[in-house]
Amino acid sequence: MDQQFIPRGLQRTSFERFLVWVLPWVLMLGIGLYAIYQCLADGLYHTNMDNRFAFGLWIYLDLTVIALGAGAFFTGFLLYILRRDELKAVINSAVVLGLICYSGAVAVLMVDVGQPLRAWFTFWHPNTHSMLTEVTFCLTCYLTVLVIEYLPVILKNRKLRQIPRFLVFEFELHKVMPVFAGVGTFLSFFHQGSLGGLYGVLVGRPFAFREVLGIWPSTFYLFILSAAAAGPSFVLVTTWLVQKISRKRLVQPGVFTYLGKVSGSMLMVYVLLKAVDTLYWINHTAPLEGAAAYAFYTSQSFGSWILFTEIVLLGLVPAVVLLTKRLREIPAVLVSAAFLTCCGIMLNRFVMTIQTLALPTLPFDLLMSYFPSWQEVATFLAVVAYGVILYSLSFRYMTLFPQERDIRQ
């Protein structure tokens, strides 16, 4: 019944089956929206955050999805600035993923803050020393860029493109896309970094504090690198997942290996620098702040295994795999390594957010515990559901993978 809206030459499931697929996600989104309503209407006591554990699941979610959403800027950078044309095959999908991640993060942030209606204050009297100011400015600008980048994908829908004004605007917009790719890269550089700087500047938290290199703490640079590593891997994993779910081939295999190679190189650089940073922190920064670094890893919940997992198992290992041509060319290995890469970045964001907050700072304090309330989890899942719904709609009605039609033939 909606055949008219599905791009020509593509096979999509029947409308009824599509509804059946979307319905559970809509339900999940509905529950999340109710939880969000509770938090906005009554106050944040519906969460399990408290004065000691002032950041929780939501901030973790923001950091993670923004790192994973980095695929949009990095793919755009490689395609439009470095002219890696093979990435045309996934750029639309990467843009949609980026848009989902960033809009989801901003939405959750608006629930997370106690007075969302005052969000504009940051623009009106910004504290330019705050990393959060940088994040706020860049996030809003970049979200605008992502919407502009998503616009051509929508305008190229089979029905919409019949309106000459839309098609011509899309055509002209496409011509200036490198400008947006450049702006996106510039903005991403700053806000990905600032998200890392967010923790690196916490002089009161010896576990997170890092010394300044130039004008930013080292976590600033590490977050940029890790996001650039996670982005392409996330695009790879999602593309693979969409191929599995839709039972269609969407891109040429070469695209996968190329994404893997890019992700692997970034990850390798990141892991090496992260190792150096960690060693310097253990031996210099932390002791200077009066903290013995080993003490951070003596609890049962956060043993040194977490550091090993983050840097070696989910860092060095996938990096080596992705950089080994023979291994990279085995699809299962490639996808697993990309998945591990994403997990490694997610673990890093978890450590930076949750472990930082759990570790006590006062000498007489004990390890803090925190477990999210159902409202927090539901909000988290609502973002996932929103992402799945928006992506499904885009996949059904827009051309996310230009190669799909050619592969079919």
Added chain:
Amino acid sequence: MEQTEQSKSRYGMVVDLDKCTGCGDCVVACAIENNVAPAEQKATERTGITWLRVYPVTNGEAFPAHDAVFVPMMCQQCGHHTPCVSVCPQNAVEVDPTTGIVGQIPQRCLGCRYCMTACPFHARYFNWWDPEWPAGTEAQLNPDVAPRMRGVAEKCNFCHGRLHAARTRAAAEGKSNIASPAYTPACAESCPAQAIVFGDLADESSDVARLSKAHDTFRFLSKLGTEPKVYYHSAKEWVRKMADQSPAV
């Protein structure tokens, strides 16, 4: 941050832990003075608001070596690289250049809680609930202090209401500035053991300046380099050592 170092006055405190009995009078006086709403029924020690909190600390030894102190902990008024000031995205935390007091402007606060994450002393509190006063108790509200709304952070500001009142009095007398210290914060005033001394650390002749330099006076987490303006005093060596220890995880 830099302004603090240049400011003429540096308001600070010295808390004598050896005198503190842990009675909690200061906590109550603080809450009444600063219009902290009665705790919501579901509030826990981690969601309730107490600008000043008294922590019991023991030396961990068995009897007879067992010993304990009470540590009243409020905003430590960091004077250098004040952790909460630089992180706030919209200048809702500011250091008063004339007093060195780290002030919170709740009307400007977005409620992002980044400052709370930044504070190593856990001296910042968030309004998880709408503040509510049971019928009739609004009459006790302090007219000099604005109550806060839900969703913002708040903390000790060395009784800003009293500072303002002192300034108003001085202005009425035709003075352009107040002689420091022209007021006493509620906690210091209420302490039956007189364990809290408040004053201008920059004024060499003041009690607080003298006590802050006294033997056995120390600060918590001094290695972080944030230069708190709240000092503690104890003759007990384990207490002084404890102040800079890495917390046992």
Added chain:
Amino acid sequence: MFPFIYEFRWTPAHLIFLGLFFSVVVVIASTVGVALLRMLKAFRTQKVEAIQWEAEFEDLPVAARVCRHQLAGEVAQRTCHHDFDCRSCEMHPTFLAKYAPALAPAAVTEALYGFSMPLDRYYHRGHTWVKPEGNGIYTIGLDDFGAQMVGAPDRIVLPPVGTTLTANGTGWKVAKERATLRVLAPIDGVVVETGTREQGWYLKVRGSEQERDLRHLLRGSEVKPWVMRELERLQIALSPAGVGTSLADGGELMPEMWKQAPQKDWDGVWGEMFLQA
């Protein structure tokens, strides 16, 4: 944010930070503005049809963009990058020097799988033919392949006399049930007369008399391999995903297919065959 706002400080940090922010905002806004202005300009200068074709062409599957010289077997593999406009192609003259297909002098007809394609006329890749009538007048019609694919439409919307057509722009529109089709105009020109389906032709236009303006049209020996290729594409368009049916073994294929697959998304198939993305 601005110097007149409380809390604004003339510090380097403020100036650098806000300078960067406003630069980014200006760049984003002006780039969108440029795209909008260019769109309006395209409408003013009547470039819309050409742009539309350029945009569509880019989105066509590779199989639909094969170079005519590959179809003719003159080159192993070549995808067109000139929007089927051979005037701007650097290779076309080279091929022309070696192979020079021409119109047949009399009404020679190529009969292929039941299609009759008279060779006294030019063919456009969008399944229209162009027959020069002399004095710059050209008759335009649907070729037999296209005609059989469209069958009996519910509605045909022809441009009124006096309309300027752009090559590869919209020639006329056809509607059948829920499907709509935009038949591409094969050449530039002004409509001087309109025909009907029954007459076998749809438009007479006054166009350029120069050979180069017909250069992009297929002719003579090029027609057969092209029709073969189109049959192949049609079968793929009609077949379920991934299953490539073998080439039909003769007979009058088209009407059969139309009947065999009545539930088919004809809009989709039409788009595929009439070069719409």
